[in-house]
Amino acid sequence: MNHWEIKNRIRKRVAEEEGVLRKVAPLNVALCHPAPYEVAMSSLGFQAIYQEIHKHPLAAAERAFLPDNPGEYRRYRVPVFTYENERPLSDFPVIAFSIAYELEITGIFEMLDLCGIPILSGERTARHPFILAGGPLTISNPAILFPFVDGVILGEGEERIHQFLDLAAGAEHKNLRDKLALLAGCYVPGVSAEIPAPCRVLDENLPAASRILTKNTVLSSMFLIEPERGCSRSCAYCVMRGPRGGGMRTVPAEDVLRRIPENARRVGLVGAAVTDHPQIFDLVGGIVESGREIGISSLRADRLADHLGEEFVRLLAKGGYRTLTTAADGASRRMRDMAGRNTDERHLARTAELARLAGMSRLKIYEMIGFPGETMDDIEELIRFSLEISKIVPLSLSVSPFVAKRNTPLGGAPFEGISILESKYSRIRAGLKGKVEIKPDSSRFAWIEYMLSQGNDSAGLAAMNAWRQGGRFAAWKQAFGSL
Numbered sequence: 087m088n089h090w091e092i093k094n095r096i097r098k099r100v101a102e103e104e105g106v107l108r109k110v111a112p113l114n115v116a117l118c119h120p121a122p123y124e125v126a127m128s129s130l131g132f133q134a135i136y137q138e139i140h141k142h143p144l145a146a147a148e149r150a151f152l153p154d155n156p157g158e159y160r161r162y163r164v165p166v167f168t169y170e171n172e173r174p175l176s177d178f179p180v181i182a183f184s185i186a187y188e189l190e191i192t193g194i195f196e197m198l199d200l201c202g203i204p205i206l207s208g209e210r211t212a213r214h215p216f217i218l219a220g221g222p223l224t225i226s227n228p229a230i231l232f233p234f235v236d237g238v239i240l241g242e243g244e245e246r247i248h249q250f251l252d253l254a255a256g257a258e259h260k261n262l263r264d265k266l267a268l269l270a271g272c273y274v275p276g277v278s279a280e281i282p283a284p285c286r287v288l289d290e291n292l293p294a295a296s297r298i299l300t301k302n303t304v305l306s307s308m309f310l311i312e313p314e315r316g317c318s319r320s321c322a323y324c325v326m327r328g329p330r331g332g333g334m335r336t337v338p339a340e341d342v343l344r345r346i347p348e349n350a351r352r353v354g355l356v357g358a359a360v361t362d363h364p365q366i367f368d369l370v371g372g373i374v375e376s377g378r379e380i381g382i383s384s385l386r387a388d389r390l391a392d393h394l395g396e397e398f399v400r401l402l403a404k405g406g407y408r409t410l411t412t413a414a415d416g417a418s419r420r421m422r423d424m425a426g427r428n429t430d431e432r433h434l435a436r437t438a439e440l441a442r443l444a445g446m447s448r449l450k451i452y453e454m455i456g457f458p459g460e461t462m463d464d465i466e467e468l469i470r471f472s473l474e475i476s477k478i479v480p481l482s483l484s485v486s487p488f489v490a491k492r493n494t495p496l497g498g499a500p501f502e503g504i505s506i507l508e509s510k511y512s513r514i515r516a517g518l519k520g521k522v523e524i525k526p527d528s529s530r531f532a533w534i535e536y537m538l539s540q541g542n543d544s545a546g547l548a549a550m551n552a553w554r555q556g557g558r559f560a561a562w563k564q565a566f567g568s569l
C-alpha cells in the first residue's frame with residue numbers, strides 16, 4: 087500500500103462515518119488513540135473526550151490512530167495524520183493520547199516516531215507539541231507514561247479537559263506544565279510532588295454517548311451510551327471496584343432512552359456493571375421494543391440467575407443476542423471467594439439454562455487463571471464444571487492469566503509464571519477437548535502486561551527499549567531483565 091493508497095483508505099473510512107465534528111478554532115488538538123481505528127472507535131471514553139474538546143469555545147479535535155500496518159507508513163515515509171484534515175501530528179500544538187491499558191504504550195512510541203517527534207519528553211523542545219495523556223490506564227498505573235508525556239489527567243477527564251484547554255489556549259509550553267500541575271487530578275512529571283487521586287465527573291455530566299457511528303469498528307454501527315459508571319462491587323483484582331471508583335453512579339432509564347438518536351439501529355449499553363442498574367429491565371425493554379438491536383458490556387451471572395431471569399434473557403435474544411456472555415473470573419469456588427467474586431456454580435448453570443431457553447446458540451464465560459494460591463485442583467474444578475455447563479448449552483471459555491493491577495487489594499500479587507500457566511492451559515485443553523471451545527489469552531503478553539502494571543517510569547523506558555529492538559518477546563525479556 088503506497089502513500090496514496092494509505093490516504094485513500096482513510097478517506098474512505100471518513101466518508102463512511104456519520105457524526106464527524108468539524109470546526110475552525112484557535113487551538114487544535116490531535117486526539118490520538120494508540121490502537122487501530124476499528125478498536126479505538128469502539129471506545130466510548132475516546133468518543134466522549136472528542137466531543138468535550140469540540141464543546142470548548144477555543145478548541146477543536148482531530149482524530150488519529152495507530153496505523154493498521156505501521157511498516158507501510160515507515161516504508162513510504164508517511165507520518166501519522168489526522169482523519170479530519172489529514173494533518174501530521176507534528177503540526178499540532180497539543181497531542182492528547184487516550185490509553186486503555188499497559189500494552190498500548192508501544193502504540194504511543196510508534197505514532198510519535200512516525201511523525202519525527204522525539205519519544206522521550208526530555209528530548210523535546212518548546213517547538214514540539216505538548217503531549218497529554220489520559221484514559222483508563224491512568225487509574226491503575228500512570229507512572230509508566232511519565233518519561234514520555236508532558237502531563238497526565240488521571241481518571242475521568244471529561245471535565246478537567248476543559249480546564250486544560252483554558253490553559254493551553256494561552257500558555258507557553260513551560261507555563262502550561264506548571265499550571266497543569268496545580269489542577270486537581272493532574273500530574274506533571276518533574277513538577278508534581280505526588281500522584282493525585284483520579285478525577286471524577288459530576289453525576290449531572292453523565293451519561294457519555296457516542297458521537298460518530300460507522301460500520302468499520304468491532305462494534306459495527308453501534309450507538310454506545312453509558313447508563314451507569316463505576317461499580318459498587320469489590321472484586322479484589324479490579325481497578326473499577328467500588329471503594330476507589332466511588333461506587334456505581336446511575337443515569338435514569340428515561341434519560342438514557344431519550345438520548346438514543348432516531349437513526350441508531352444498534353445500541354450498546356456500556357459500563358462496568360450495567361446489569362446492576364436498578365432500571366435495567368426498562369432500559370433493555372425500551373431499546374428492544376423500539377425495534378433496535380442491543381449489546382451490553384457486562385452481564386453478571388448472579389443478576390441474570392437471581393433477579394432478571396427468563397423474560398430478560400428472552401428480551402436480549404429478541405434484541406439480536408445469539409451468544410450470552412458472562413464472567414466467572416476464577417477457576418473454582420475457592421478462587422472466586424478469594425477474589426471477592428460472588429458468582430457461584432448455581433448462577434452460571436442457571437445462566438446457561440436461560441441462554442438455552444431463549445434459543446441462543448452459545449454461552450461464553452470469561453475465566454481467569456493464575457490467582458495467588460491456585461492449584462491444579464482448582465483447574466480440575468474448572469474442567470468438571472465446564473463439562474457440566476456444556477451439557478446445557480454449547481460453551482466457549484475465554485481464559486486469561488491473572489495480571490495484578492496497582493491500586494487494588496491484589497495489587498502486589500506475583501505473576502504465576504509462563505510455564506505454569508502453559509501447563510494449566512494444556513490441562514484445560516485436554517480436559518475439555520471436543521466438548522468446549524477454548525480461547526486462551528497469551529501468557530507471554532500477560533507477563534509483559536504484568537511487568538508494566540507493576541513497574542514505574544523505568545518499566546516504561548524498558549518498554550521503549552523492547553519496542554526499539556523490534557518488540558519480540560526476547561526483546562521484552564531482555565529489556566525487563568536489565569531493570
Ligand code: SF4
Binds near residue numbers: 320324
Ligand atoms: S470485576 Fe466487575 S463486578 Fe467486580 S468490581 Fe470490577 S467491575 Fe465490578
